[in-house]
Amino acid sequence: MALVGKLETEVEINTPADKFYKIFASQIMHLLPNVSSDKIQGVELHEGDWETAGSVKHWDYTLDRSSLSLKETVEAIDEENKTVTFQRFGWRNIEALQELQETEKTNGGSLGKWILDYEEVKDEIPAPQSYQDFAVNITEDLDAHLVNA
Template sequence: MALKYKLETDIEIKAPADKFYNIFRSQMHLIPNVSSDKIQGVQVHEGDWETMGSVKHWNYTLDGNALSLKETVEAIDVENKSITYNTVDGEVMKHYKSLKCGVQVSAKDEGSLVKWIIEYEKLNEKIPAPDAYLDLAAKVTKDVEAHLVKA
């Protein structure tokens, strides 16, 4: 029996969609500067900041624990302002067979709507949902928004 699931959240922000999307598309190196209590570092491991297939290594804090992961950029849709990342290594993979994270940004009359989607497959039914990762994405979204609105 497959243990595949999906989590989603929508977050309204005041920052323009293009600017927010560009942070996650090609300027991820800025995220540790604007969300340093959550993200301590991100480096390109293979490729570059904005090409599909590139691998990035993240250092982050979740529930008070210092963790790391590697992800690949799986899909980029510039027209729809969406990106999908696939986790390939890290502590999170001790619990999940697969974990993909997607972000899509839509312009609104005032600001934007950011949709985060986490698709995952548990290694067994006792593993909890990765709600903390969705919460982390929401908190980083608010930090990036604050940075963009202030700028």
């Protein structure tokens, strides 16, 4: 039987919540391979458009020194709560739903929260912490880029 789990990670960033959220909710996402080229080699639109739930994107990326790819369906975009939910297909031995929630901080900047709900396809696979770490690393790379832009 496959293990079902949930990982949550918060990342403090200097970029305002609205600006950061819009990267993941719009076509500006194509910026990510330029910002994190050591982690993301490409993001292409596969079906739909860049800004609508139901759209499908194809990612080429590097994780744990392995070149990988996946398809992502945008499940939901919530402008009011600055939340984007993605269904990920093709991750190593897991099925996952990943969500980014952005919250404005009162003293400037914002707090990004990555939530990963997953089901392991094989029982012997450890919890997918490397995917959470990957999301945090991209968040930090993008924040540094936006602050210096």
